[in-house]
Amino acid sequence: MTDTVLDLFKLTGRRAIVTGGSGGIGLAIAKALGEAGALVALVSRTRTRLEAAATEVPNSVAVPADVMTIDPGQLVDECEAALGGPIDIVVHAAGFQHREPSVDFPVEQWDRLIRVHLTAPFLISQELGRRQLAAGRPASHIFIGSLNNWQSVVPNIPAYAAAKSGIGGAMRALSKEWSDRGIRCNGVAPGWVRTELTESLFADPEKSAQIRSRIPMGRLAEPREMASVALFLASDASSYVTGQMLVVDGGWTTS
Ligand code: NAD
Numbered sequence: 001m002t003d004t005v006l007d008l009f010k011l012t013g014r015r016a017i018v019t020g021g022s023g024g025i026g027l028a029i030a031k032a033l034g035e036a037g038a039l040v041a042l043v044s045r046t047r048t049r050l051e052a053a054a055t056e057v058p059n060s061v062a063v064p065a066d067v068m069t070i071d072p073g074q075l076v077d078e079c080e081a082a083l084g085g086p087i088d089i090v091v092h093a094a095g096f097q098h099r100e101p102s103v104d105f106p107v108e109q110w111d112r113l114i115r116v117h118l119t120a121p122f123l124i125s126q127e128l129g130r131r132q133l134a135a136g137r138p139a140s141h142i143f144i145g146s147l148n149n150w151q152s153v154v155p156n157i158p159a160y161a162a163a164k165s166g167i168g169g170a171m172r173a174l175s176k177e178w179s180d181r182g183i184r185c186n187g188v189a190p191g192w193v194r195t196e197l198t199e200s201l202f203a204d205p206e207k208s209a210q211i212r213s214r215i216p217m218g219r220l221a222e223p224r225e226m227a228s229v230a231l232f233l234a235s236d237a238s239s240y241v242t243g244q245m246l247v248v249d250g251g252w253t254t255s
Contacts, residue, residue, distance in 0.1 A: 191249025216251030
């Protein structure tokens with residue numbers, strides 16, 4: 001029987017790594033990939049939290065690791081061993097925030113933010129790309145951007161803004177080099193999503209109301225609304241999409 005368009009979204013037999021998979025957007029994406037049939041390695045720092053998350057994700061294993069300090073070769077070896085073979089999909093969703101005015105912003109926090117949001121995704125994708133190119137294996141690499149790729153949305157986050165602007169460029173560079181050999185590289189740029197990362201902003205009723213009033217759809221996003229877009233990018237449904245940062249922001253950037 002001929003495949004229907006819905007079959008293109010299936011990930012049966014594919015193996016995926018999702019960093020930041022213990023919560024928020026990463027966990028929602030991991031669930032979507034698992035529900036679509038992929039075997040998923042969840043990567044995050046805290047074993048207990050990660051193991052709890054793995055119970056929510058079909059076909060998943062917990063691989064505790066800190067992307068700030070991990071050796072990418074070791075991480076990929078561990079994920080391949082846990083999933084029983086080479087990796088087809090990676091989603092770089094690990095992240096944190098540090099808010100402080102630029103005049104006081106400590107270099108230690110600058111380095112940590114750049115490491116987690118920019119250097120680690122590049123190094124992990126580099127390691128996977130080496131293996132996938134050598135094996136002639138098609139793959140999908142998905143980076144998580146932000147409104148800060150294009151705009152200075154809120155003050156006091158200079159390192160986050162720099163890292164998020166940078167990851168779009170790194171993603172496009174990898175797409176340029178690898179997509180002729182079947183490795184597509186794309187990104188999801190979420191608008192405002194209710195997660196631990198944004199909890200402190202939304203806890204402030206005034207700031208929260210200000211943000212909502214500026215979103216044409218008039219509401220925040222749920223993590224699952226990022227997950228369905230990531231599933232599209234991970235799957236053959238997006239077979240001719242590469243080098244794109246898909247903005248999922250309820251209309252923010254176009255209003
Ligand atoms: P979150 O805090 O809910 O989840 C972040 C995850 O990353 C957690 O699982 C955490 O344990 C993990 N993590 C943090 N540092 C890590 C490290 N060093 N090593 C391994 N894992 C680590 O945040 P979220 O909102 O789900 O953010 C996910 C991604 O989406 C981030 O890149 C963030 O910048 C981006 N993003 C979020 C929003 C939003 O509104 N929430 C908007 C734009 C972009």
